[in-house]
Amino acid sequence: MYKKILLATDGSEHAKRAAEHAIELAKLHEDAVIEVIYVIDHDKVKADVLANWNSADMSNKRKLQIKHIEQMVKDKGVSHDIIFLHGEPGPQIVKHANDNDFDVVVIGSRGLNVLQEFVLGSVSHKVAKHANCPVMIVK
Secondary structure, eight states: OOOEEEEEEOSSHHHHHHHHHHHHHHTTSTTOEEEEEEEEOHHHHHHHHHHOOOHHHHHHHHHHHHHHHHHHHHHTTOEEEEEEEESOHHHHHHHHHHHTTOSEEEEEOOOOOHHHHHHHOOHHHHHHHHOSSOEEEEO
8 A cells, every 4th residue: 555655764763763654554455665764854953063073973863863873774674765955944944745646645743742743843843734645753
C-alpha cells in the first residue's frame, strides 16, 4: 500500500518515534523505500555559523542528528535514502512530497499546545494541510 514513504526528521525524540512508524509501514511492502529528509533551516544555520565557524563541523553535527534514525532503518533492513534540503522546514517538506509523488509522509509532532500552535504554527500541521498525500503525524 505505502511503497514510497517520506520520513521528515530533525533527529528529535518525536522524529525517532515517527521513524518507528515509517519502518512498520515499510515492512508491509517488500519493495518499500523510506526517504529520510532533514531540512536545514536557514535561520538556524546563521546561529550555527556563529557558534561553529568550521563548515565541516556543522555538516558533521547535522549528520549526527539523524544517525540514530538512519541506524534504525538499516537495522530493520528497509531500503532507504537520506536527503538534506535547505529552507523553511514546512514548505520544503511539502514541496518535496508533492514534487516526488510519495504515498505517505510520516512526521513527528512536537506536542505544541493549542495556543503555541496558533501563534507559532507547527511544521507537522503545515505538512498535513498542504501535502497531496496522506500524512501520519506521530506524537
